[in-house]
Amino acid sequence: MSLSVEITRSSGTAPIGASETPQPTGPAYRVIRRNGSVTPFDPLKITVALTKAFLAVEGGVAAGSRRVHDVVEALTADIVATLKRRSAEGRLFHIERIQDQVELALMRSENHKVARAYVLYREERAQERARTATENASDAGPRFTVTQPDGSREPLDDDRLARVIDEACEALEGVQAAPVLTETRRNLYDGITLDDLSLAPILAARTLVETDPNYAFVAARLLLDKLRREALGFVFGRPEQATQHEMTKRYANYFAAYVRAGIDAELLDGELARFDLNRISAALKPDRDLQFQYLGLQTLYDRYLLQTGGIRFELPQAFLMRVAMGLSLREIDREGRAIEFYDLLSSFNFMASTPTLFNAGTRRAQLSSCFLTTVSDDLDGIFKAVKDNALLAKYSGGLGNDWTPVRGLGAHIKGTNGTSQGVVPFLKVANDTAIAVNQGGKRKGAVCAYLEIWHIDIEEFLDLRKNTGDDRRRTHDMNTANWVPDLFMARVEADEDWTLFSPDETPELHDLYGAAFKTRYEFYEAKAARGEIRIFRTVRALDLWRRILTMLFETGHPWVTFKDACNIRSPQGHAGVVHSSNLCTEITLNTSKDEVAVCNLGSVNLANHVTPHGLDLEQLSRTVSIAMRMLDNVIDINFYTIPEARHSNLRHRPVGLGLMGFQDALQALRIPYASDKAVAFADHSMEAISWHAISASVDLAAERGRYPSFNGSLWSMGILPIDSIELLDDARKASGGRLDMDRSSTLDWEALRQRVKITGMRNSNCMAIAPTATISNICGVAQSIEPAYQNLFVKSNMSGDFTVVNAALVHDLKQRGLWDEVMVSDLKYFDGSIGEIDRIPADVKALYATAFEIDSSWLIAAASRRQKWIDQAQSLNLYIANPSGKKLDALYRLAWNSGLKTTYYLRSRSASHVEKSTLKGTDGKLNAVTAMPAPQPILLCEPGGNVCSINDPDCEACQ
Template identity: 80%
Template structure:
């Protein structure tokens, strides 16, 4: 029987999905279907099941009728199609009939119903030919579509403007076609479409093409700009208004003062900004820079950063950057000139301030700092004050690192009640729940990381906090955790000797000691324990505890491994305190105490923007760093402090953290594979240049504004710069292996530092930059490329990401086509197994899991010699085993790293393996690795639960 002769599936009006929650055959009434004639009908679910059933009958004949197997298959396929459509529809809640049929076809192929899928494809092709022939016979009729305006009136659809906007969005971009976008857009329109849906339609049309040509990411962003312009101009002007990008060349200057007034009147913008010379400021805006956004970056700003009232944005991109710049320049003498200087740096993407600064600069609550570190005291008042402080700090976008080591352990004596302590874990549960409750006004989840030192008697329970089994009252599923590991423990692991656990109420000085002083005190307490002079203690095999640390890191992604001694020995501020923990993302290493909450203000240099034909553009980099350091220093004085201990600490020490992003992009532009000595050398030289200029800029600020209060006695005051402090670490731990070479004139800088002083106690830290790198359209931080084609998930949704440089290279060699797109999807964004790609490109574009993480550690060690704080260093391991993890983290310790961050295990995510046009990639959590025995990792429990790349639920990645 011919399938094409008898197969007549229902192809109109698909899906009436549910009024009953959870029923896969019913959808919310808001979902609609656009038929081919442009009419819209409710999304009717039963008809997909009918169509699928007819497909099976067409192929299998009467044997399929009444078959339980066919019935179950149809039900499952229908559910898959519905889920895919609802997930992909996003804001529009609208499907085109062709999209539905694409998903039916895809579901059949995935379900390996190959004969049925073939019949379905053939039927669609036949109907397409019939419709094309019929269309040729008909005379083209003028469009009768209407748009429903916001005031409820119906207006004829302005097809000319729609075409103009799409043409303008494609202008100046190679390999993009306005006709393709317009055609796809028109296919999805219907009579009575709302203005918002009309604005969304071309954006969605452009999005589907990004996987074929990366430049469509710019097209989609420019189309989103049109939607944003209408929203913002209407809000500011007070009446319906819209403009093209070319209109904005003159409109921006007049819009900007109105924007400031609107924000001030709404209570969102500091009234002081209205007292700037707004005519001068508005004239400095550069509208053409709106065109530099890619879709992911602009959509992220639209969803989370731009100011809005009642859900309507009134802030355009260049106004956003200028608002931030004005907020950072508000106390400058010539504040207009400084604001314009700061704006130029931000809007060019040469440098980007951190998320809290972008959220809050220029507003009525300018909490601009990124990271806060606290030490929790050992009594109820101190513990709950620490939790309250967490809430107050998180409210305005601060990320938190808590040092919990002083809190006495399980079984310790409580003098006031003559009872026994329940240990630190129950209080960590409260801190976890507080982080969830305080979600920064819905902008992002509260985020906190708890640190505990390895000698604490509760350390083993601490390791289990993120497990999904056991007593849930002793689990913290939403809080990050990190081990604060002393060198002595690592030495005991190497010797396979014993390790003693103590309760800090009986060993209080261990918390503040490091290096040889810690070793002496620790061994003295071991002797006291052996004599029975301590109430709470326990001896374990150091290697067994190390194995459990690595096992939990692999199974749950936590606790991270961070090293106490290098953080303190190389700290410039050891003369006035102790570093007791790092922060939420392991790059900040500042002192904390009961009187001081450490604060750090972050921003990152876009390394890609500082390359020219000769490599690193040192003069441009020097300018960027000089201006950036001034911006970061200004944060200290402008900042809105929610607790007094943070204000005291920040004004006294003035630490800032200048970092970098776009490292992988820079390597690829320079044609340097990440796994190479040349890449390690570039990491060294680029960080040396940033370090030299950051320290020099801080000296210049000290000459202008004065030294920070606690400068005297610091390593800086003794002429010991970060690169010089390596020798202090080598004296304390001779086994450390760090390169000490340099190329710049450091001796002259040392003399300037000692003579003039420093404005900032700390100057550098490399943060993850996951969100601000999206804004700038570059690779995040120092990360290797995760995949060359994947779908990135964050709080703004799912976004197709393609390595544009790879596409450029493949085009140059005649290799970029639909087959290549399909291959990239099949191999999860890796080109290593695609035979027709040359070996030089395979090396250059190797993805994170194809690299030996030893290269990441070596590059990080070279950077660490120049940095006075630390770096967020993710490690990747494709086929984990106990032996590999052991070697990796011991190597990190030997190479002098201060901290490590997430362990990423393969395969946390995959690209949807679809070759249908119009289908997007999708991340699916399908980890499937198991570990081997050397470190006794439980192979039944180890499912690779390390944080998925860009997990939207993982705030540390945002």
């Protein structure tokens, strides 16, 4: 068969995608040809090649066929989109990669005869080239030059390239330098730039990650080489390179130069130069650069490391030491504390939150993660709240706004004698502000609006994320959440009516909860029945609940959060009211017109605190003690953009110590997530974190003094989080609800209780479990308290697409002799799940069950055990594989009855899969090399079914 699929001009001599003249394709995408030359990328050549492939198989029938034209056009668009998505780093496509995508596109579109002919033709051409290469082989082989920054060319240093790749593979089981080097050479071309030369081995290692997870470390170490070239060149003012081995001797000298360069660039706080830099530099541990996996280091490279003019000059250990120094500025022994903080961060035992990592040690040290505000019911208050949102978001703060006080649609406006348009038009303004102020250009601005469920506008609020209706009354980018009192849930369970009011006529309801709310709410219902209230509406509570769940399923919003649980168990009930949670539903702090709540977050890496024998309590105690000191320091060092935030934070001094790597810890202990043992471990681990966090806050109070609003708090009365369960239980019984929470404990709480009463607390709140989406990527562990999404998948975030493989599963399968190419293919076929792979033993299947294979009741059971120890809340995503109204109703009632304070995203699965790709690997044999970012199981967080993937780069929970 003659199948001319390698075509450029009429002669048909150049590969698909190559062209002698540039085409209008947007960014400068280029093609590496087999001889090493580079030509502009021309999508038209793919169209021509596909058309000729159809003609070769179908003959004259295909000529002029509308069907063939449409198929070819669609296939070309798909191929080009895939290529561009996967080659963002260098905008370079190797000719073989283009042809791989053509082959895949033909197979996916079920044009099997054409695909088969195409594959056979490629094989014939490959054999012909191999014969020609053998006949014309010379000892020298192809020689490439490298284009230097000044435009000059120098010969490629083949020895250094091989040495860097060899070094990247050192001491890593299951990886080899040879395939990385072979694949790298395929991506070289004559005149290659230094940047493209640095990228080539990184991209080569990335393609091998799914064959062995340790290639993620190889890719990271190769990225380190690129980073070292940038950083050393910048700080020393001349071209420099260093291998990892060479860097162990140079890190200290580099660090002092880095501090000076950062200050000169007006990026670092000048106070850092006043540290004893010799002592600081000597404490650096260069080998800890090797702990990063590719996803973590690329995330650092793209979003965290200091840069100027696009040049990163901050190496990973310098970054972590900069953060540690920034948190030590007010310590007496600044160097000693900085080294202690650095050691904790660089070990990955604990990681501070993203704003702290972004800004510590810089000239604008806004280190806090979350801000909660209450919006006043007047134009000045409303637009001040919008302005505050912008100022708080500018330096990477996540926002939670309480909009309940704003009067509803149709309410009277005394000043104009008119009627209100309600809260929705102002939410539209807040939505657009969040998009305009994108957290300093580092990540998308993010805000969550909260509205209490008795508000007259609640039904319009539920529709905010829909795609249909008046777009002026839609907020497509803002998160929304219901603030739900227990009385409503009790009426849902009793199938009773519920009355909606405008807050200008029922102002007390906003600040009341528990029995007091019930009394006043019923008082207003009686007034409405007598015709003494102008704006109200009565609905069936169960109907409203069902509509909430319907919207939650359809749009992912509003989230369901529980007002009474947040307030009754709040240690700070004497000092105000919790009116909302934050962007990620783990913060429960008081807000008012005069106080903007602020929380400062960080997370313990639980995976680093377990041994095969259980939780290492001694190590955990040390980690929590140091972490609490770091978090407390944030409060005093922090740069506050509005005075209300400063006033609140210094008065109450709340922090939120959380955890990540929960699933990693379970797998290390051989405990399946869906088991009583996992629930018990959630209880035991959170009890230990809680005990040590409270104890550390007492120690800080003894050293630095109590927080100013301590007197009158639950703490001052010796009521700890475990004790406050009784308060909630009493309130539930009074309102007709119930509470099913475990009350058991194992540690000496009585002694700690007495210490709290006598010495006091440094912090009003100590614990909150955040999503940790980005910092867990940095540390290479599972996000927060989440079960594994899949065991093999492509994660998409702001840094690109990353193949993620569960390394623990691979280790287990290797030990049992089950890890091979067939297993990789099976994992992709079953979308990262091992449940249907027959040859895998049952115990392994149970241990590595994925999120959608685990009944969410297990997640709630574990969360309930944690919640008894936490003085704030936890970001809890709920997963449901096959949603129904009945299942959702049962799930969210269970969350309420189990004493949870909040819930977060509802994650639901659609018909989707991991790409079943069959790309050719570096040895020319058929391998399953790359799990493509095909449609993923979805996170329902966009309106009207316009859902984002579970790894959406624009979704706060995914970042």
